Amino acid sequence: MASSLEEPLKRVPKMVVFDLDYTLWPFWVDTHVNPPFHKNSAGKVVDYRGCVIKHYPDTPKVLKYLQDKNIAISVASRTGETDGAEQLIQLFGWNKYFQNKQIYPGSKDTHINKISKKCNIKLEDMIFFDDEQRNIVDLERLGVVSILVKNGMTMQVLMNGLKTFSDIRSNVAGEVVDYIRGVIELYPDTLKVLKYLQDKDIGISVASRTGWSDGAEQLIQLFERLEVVSILVKNRMTMQVLMDGLKKFSDIRSNV
Numbered sequence: 001m002a003s004s005l006e007e008p009l010k011r012v013p014k015m016v017v018f019d020l021d022y023t024l025w026p027f028w029v030d031t032h033v034n035p036p037f038h039k040n041s042a043g044k045v046v047d048y049r050g051c052v053i054k055h056y057p058d059t060p061k062v063l064k065y066l067q068d069k070n071i072a073i074s075v076a077s078r079t080g081e082t083d084g085a086e087q088l089i090q091l092f093g094w095n096k097y098f099q100n101k102q103i104y105p106g107s108k109d110t111h112i113n114k115i116s117k118k119c120n121i122k123l124e125d126m127i128f129f130d131d132e133q134r135n136i137v138d139l140e141r142l143g144v145v146s147i148l149v150k151n152g153m154t155m156q157v158l159m160n161g162l163k164t165f166s167d168i169r170s171n172v173a174g175e176v177v178d179y180i181r182g183v184i185e186l187y188p189d190t191l192k193v194l195k196y197l198q199d200k201d202i203g204i205s206v207a208s209r210t211g212w213s214d215g216a217e218q219l220i221q222l223f224e225r226l227e228v229v230s231i232l233v234k235n236r237m238t239m240q241v242l243m244d245g246l247k248k249f250s251d252i253r254s255n256v
């Protein structure tokens with residue numbers, strides 16, 4: 001996939017937003033290291049015990065690449081160790097890259113909306129990198145192209161992410177989906193349910209008889225006659241309904 005470095009992209013984000021812990025550096029700044037931080041006589045960044053603190057090896061390259069391409073960069077971190085995080089950013093010399101930093105606990109909806117407002121960049125012009133699924137889910141719900149980072153930022157992860165952004169944003173269907181997400185409120189768990197199944201490699205299809213407002217019980221009976229394990233959803237899909245349904249499937253199918 002080295003060639004993707006050279007591949008021209010149809011659409012490029014105006015801003016990249018990075019998480020900090022396990023995205024730009026390999027630790028939780030509030031747990032695994034001991035602020036305050038400083039540079040020792042050898043010029044290394046160390047914590048107060050003198051342990052050397054390292055970022056992921058590719059991080060400076062990633063930041064420099066984006067700067068060279070005139071793509072703005074911001075930080076959205078939910079750490080409670082705001083001072084320590086700010087110190088590390090300063091000691092690593094990264095402040096020259098960041099247009100905005102939002103570093104405090106809480107859902108990243110808040111962080112990203114503040115960044116968007118302060119920098120006057122729309123959510124659909126941003127790409128977000130984070131190592132935690134819950135943050136990816138939150139920002140995807142807002143329509144931000146969001147990339148789960150598994151082992152820290154690398155140039156390859158960046159390039160693949162930019163490619164994903166381009167594919168989604170140059171695809172009209174993707175824009176329509178984002179638009180619908182923006183104007184229609186889904187049941188709160190719907191995206192979580194779909195994402196869970198996708199992550200487990202379980203295929204998903206839709207069978208809708210839209211326009212028919214009743215008869216759900218009969219439909220369930222019909223599907224059961226066809227020996228499809230069928231679950232009557234009484235109120236709405238939730239993670240609990242999904243888990244109970246998967247359990248029922250397992251019980252029925254392991255019981256034959």
Ligand SMILES: [Mg+2]
Binds near residue numbers: 019
């Ligand atoms: Mg993180």
